[in-house]
Amino acid sequence: MSEALNSGSAGKTMTLRIRRGGPGETPRYDTFEVPYQDGTSVLDAVMWIHGHVDPSLAIRYSCVNANACKECMLLVDGKVEYACTARLKAGTMTLDPLDNKELIRDLVTDIVPPKERLRNILAERG
Amino acid sequence: MSHLATDVLVVGAGGAGMYAAIAAARNGAEALLVDKSMISRGGATIMAQMTVAAAVGHQEPDHWTHHLADTIEAGRGLCHEELSAILCREAAERIHEMDRWKVGWARKGGRMTQVMAPGHKVPRCVYVDFLNTGPAVAKCLRTQVAQGSGITRVGGLSIIAVIVRDGQAVGAVGLDVETGEPVTIEAKAVVLAAGGLTKLYRRNSASINMGGDGYALALEAGAELIDMEFVQFFPIGHLAPRLVGMDPIMWDPFRYKLGGRLLNGDMQEFIHRYGASDSGKYTAMRDVTSYAIIKEGEAGRASPHGGAWLSFQHIPERELRAAFGPVIDRLLKNGIDLLKEPVEVAPIAHYHMGGVRVDAEMKTRIAGLYSGGEAVGGANGANRLSGNAITEAFVFGERAGRFAGLYAQNRRQAWDARAAAPVLDRMRAVAARETQGRKWTDSPTGRMLAELQTVMWDQVGLLRTGAKLEAGLARIRAMRAELDRLPFPAETPFNLALLDWHDLRASLLVAESVAVAAIARTESRGAHQREDHEEMDPAQTYNQTVELAGGALRLGKAPVVRYPFQLENAVAAE
Ligand SMILES: Cc1cc2nc3c(=O)[nH]c(=O)nc-3n(C[C@H](O)[C@H](O)[C@H](O)COP(=O)(O)OP(=O)(O)OC[C@H]3O[C@@H](n4cnc5c(N)ncnc54)[C@H](O)[C@@H]3O)c2cc1C
Ligand code: FES
Ligand code: FES
Numbered sequence: 001m002s003e004a005l006n007s008g009s010a011g012k013t014m015t016l017r018i019r020r021g022g023p024g025e026t027p028r029y030d031t032f033e034v035p036y037q038d039g040t041s042v043l044d045a046v047m048w049i050h051g052h053v054d055p056s057l058a059i060r061y062s063c064v065n066a067n068a069c070k071e072c073m074l075l076v077d078g079k080v081e082y083a084c085t086a087r088l089k090a091g092t093m094t095l096d097p098l099d100n101k102e103l104i105r106d107l108v109t110d111i112v113p114p115k116e117r118l119r120n121i122l123a124e125r126g
Numbered sequence: 127m128s129h130l131a132t133d134v135l136v137v138g139a140g141g142a143g144m145y146a147a148i149a150a151a152r153n154g155a156e157a158l159l160v161d162k163s164m165i166s167r168g169g170a171t172i173m174a175q176m177t178v179a180a181a182v183g184h185q186e187p188d189h190w191t192h193h194l195a196d197t198i199e200a201g202r203g204l205c206h207e208e209l210s211a212i213l214c215r216e217a218a219e220r221i222h223e224m225d226r227w228k229v230g231w232a233r234k235g236g237r238m239t240q241v242m243a244p245g246h247k248v249p250r251c252v253y254v255d256f257l258n259t260g261p262a263v264a265k266c267l268r269t270q271v272a273q274g275s276g277i278t279r280v281g282g283l284s285i286i287a288v289i290v291r292d293g294q295a296v297g298a299v300g301l302d303v304e305t306g307e308p309v310t311i312e313a314k315a316v317v318l319a320a321g322g323l324t325k326l327y328r329r330n331s332a333s334i335n336m337g338g339d340g341y342a343l344a345l346e347a348g349a350e351l352i353d354m355e356f357v358q359f360f361p362i363g364h365l366a367p368r369l370v371g372m373d374p375i376m377w378d379p380f381r382y383k384l385g386g387r388l389l390n391g392d393m394q395e396f397i398h399r400y401g402a403s404d405s406g407k408y409t410a411m412r413d414v415t416s417y418a419i420i421k422e423g424e425a426g427r428a429s430p431h432g433g434a435w436l437s438f439q440h441i442p443e444r445e446l447r448a449a450f451g452p453v454i455d456r457l458l459k460n461g462i463d464l465l466k467e468p469v470e471v472a473p474i475a476h477y478h479m480g481g482v483r484v485d486a487e488m489k490t491r492i493a494g495l496y497s498g499g500e501a502v503g504g505a506n507g508a509n510r511l512s513g514n515a516i517t518e519a520f521v522f523g524e525r526a527g528r529f530a531g532l533y534a535q536n537r538r539q540a541w542d543a544r545a546a547a548p549v550l551d552r553m554r555a556v557a558a559r560e561t562q563g564r565k566w567t568d569s570p571t572g573r574m575l576a577e578l579q580t581v582m583w584d585q586v587g588l589l590r591t592g593a594k595l596e597a598g599l600a601r602i603r604a605m606r607a608e609l610d611r612l613p614f615p616a617e618t619p620f621n622l623a624l625l626d627w628h629d630l631r632a633s634l635l636v637a638e639s640v641a642v643a644a645i646a647r648t649e650s651r652g653a654h655q656r657e658d659h660e661e662m663d664p665a666q667t668y669n670q671t672v673e674l675a676g677g678a679l680r681l682g683k684a685p686v687v688r689y690p691f692q693l694e695n696a697v698a699a700e
Contacts, residue, residue: 022619037367037368038367038368038461039367039368039369039460039461040368041368041370044368050569050572050622051569051572051573051575051576052568052569052572052573053566053567053568053569054566054567054569055566055569055570055571055572055614055615055622055623055626056566056615056617056621056623057622058617058620058621058622059622060620061334062163062164062167062168062169062333062334062335063167063172063173063333064332064333064334065173065331065369065370065371065372065374066172066173066175066333066370066371066372066373067370067371068167068172068173068260068261068264069163069164069167069168069172069173069333070167071163071164071167084370084371085370085371087368104304104619104620105617105618105619105620106620108620111164112164112281112282113164113165113281115272115279116164116165116279116280116281117280117281117282118280118281118282118283118302118304118309119304121130121278121280122128122130122309125130125278
């Protein structure tokens with residue numbers, strides 16, 4: 001995670017609106033005030049919320065810095081982006097799960113290839 | 127209860143785990159390859175951007191025994207030399223095999239390009255252009271895994287415990303990340319390929335899945351760990367400004383090539399004050415560089431984020447562009463203009479030399495339990511050469527899968543639900559403590575992870591003293607007790623907080639094993655630097671082992687395994 005967020009030395013704050021809940025639930029947006037610096041990523045902010053404010057917030061990611069795992073895709077202000085390469089900016093930004101994938105919960109969608117999805121494997125041979 | 131059965135269960139799907147699954151399958155076993163993240167994406171392998179060491183001799187004449195000599199020298203007397211020899215001997219075979227699988231090693235005129243890396247006496251490190259080594263390796267192995275027969279892949283399954291019955295591994299219990307429900311898996315053999323532990327440290331190059339699960343799984347199964355005190359810190363990891371999409375250790379080769387200047391918070395060169403000459407060239411040893419950066423910080427002369435400045439501004443633009451190539455543009459995308467400003471760097475936790483204690487077949491002392499990759503300890507001793515880690519993932523992963531596959535042949539399943547019951551009871555008890563529908567304003571698990579990372583960084587980190595280590599150990603032990611009372615949310619599916627809780631449980635046990643080993647080694651050697659014992663002590667030329675005995679960690683000593691190699695004999699034998 002960004003050292004600035006970790007050490008609390010970030011100077012500015014901005015607002016993140018994040019879509020919450022699972023399939024079939026009425027969509028709701030929670031609003032979080034987030035500290036940031038130039039360059040802080042959307043993923044840094046979501047990790048910060050999960051680790052400091054609301055541990056019930058769900059997102060999928062692994063590599064944090066490398067932009068290698070490609071697990072963190074979501075919608076930033078309606079546009080498809082990697083959470084780890086999208087940068088925070090002043091004002092308010094809105095995060096939604098990908099809208100072309102099955103929603104699991106919060107920002108997590110089903111992007112796992114069907115052949116490696118546990119549910120399918122249990123159904124086949126469990 | 128969900129249940130699966132397989133011949134060989136492979137825990138972790140990085141370079142080592144994928145190679146293990148391939149090798150188990152081609153040795154006649156059926157393999158189940160599981161990862162808590164998605165297959166091939168969760169760990170260090172896909173994040174590595176640099177190089178892979180192997181004496182393929184495409185650039186200059188080389189031989190695996192030269193690679194071995196360099197590896198043993200870097201290990202400061204503690205390499206398990208039989209493992210080191212296997213690593214260096216089989217490296218070329220794996221590199222050539224991956225070449226046939228079209229991984230895309232960089233080539234010039236039909237020969238693989240090999241570059242110099244610190245500690246190697248010849249250009250020995252192959253790579254995939256451009257800074258694409260890890261992603262290319264991950265993709266290549268993922269394709270082999272998918273195309274081969276006999277391998278089933280499962281993402282989103284976090285292994286919580288290996289199940290042992292009568293001294294024999296018989297399977298495992300996992301947590302379905304999506305549903306939060308337990309899954310039992312019966313297997314004739316289990317391979318631990320769950321990677322390293324650098325996430326335990328505040329400054330790290332880790333993914334979220336590198337909290338040391340593999341080591342905790344081994345300990346609780348009754349296997350031993352070795353060399354746990356040796357965590358590798360990389361001296362000039364990237365610190366600021368925020369950089370994404372680049373390996374945080376990328377500065378090293380450029381500083382080496384171009385002579386980047388290291389400056390303190392007052393914009394003064396400082397390495398020379400610590401007994402090393404730097405003079406615009408990257409000649410200072412890694413441990414001196416780390417030491418100097420930390421000491422400048424302690425003296426109040428750190429850069430704004432607590433590290434040092436690295437400046438390339440004195441280098442003409444043409445030269446800079448020639449050296450950095452397309453990297454310059456990736457940096458610009460991150461808002462970093464090397465012509466105009468320096469960046470901040472600091473030591474970061476990067477790799478773990480220690481790990482699961484195995485023999486030459488990658489077998490632990492528990493029958494049917496194997497390990498491969500960074501999870502294994504010993505081959506690199508007290509310090510690892512750059513480029514040896516991916517090699518280790520390939521070579522040890524392949525061997526672990528191969529020997530586990532052979533072991534599983536003609537063997538019956540020995541699963542016994544009663545042996546898994548205590549783990550399932552514990553998982554149920556944890557799940558019962560989930561807190562429903564609460565409005566959170568704080569994250570107790572997040573706070574504990576952050577504290578653990580700070581304790582490890584400050585007290586079990588790069589510069590150690592007996593007093594600091596003891597204080598760190600006491601705090602880690604207290605946290606282990608507190609963990610059992612931490613509340614966390616119940617919102618499902620994909621309850622990341624439940625996963626956090628189980629991760630923390632493993633991480634605390636592993637952190638404790640690093641601390642106890644570091645306390646007992648009262649000398650400075652390789653990556654283990656004690657400010658209260660600054661010299662290397664020849665009398666401590668042994669490996670330390672850690673095991674769980676009656677719920678407590680117990681330290682042991684093991685003589686270093688030497689490999690009677692003589693270059694002439696080795697060459698003659700081939
Ligand atoms: C940023 C970075 C750059 C590096 N650069 C280089 C380099 O240039 N050259 C080099 O030689 N080395 C490099 N290294 C080191 C090298 O990449 C690793 O040592 C090596 O890739 C480890 O491979 P592995 O398969 O053992 O582990 P990993 O690739 O880390 O895979 C382990 C897998 O296990 C999974 N896992 C963990 N716990 C569980 C569990 N409980 N249940 C199920 N699955 C689990 C993880 O999700 C992960 O996918 C680098 C490391 C990093 C972090
Ligand atoms: S976190 Fe891995 S690509 Fe974004
Ligand atoms: S420095 Fe090359 S492997 Fe990490």
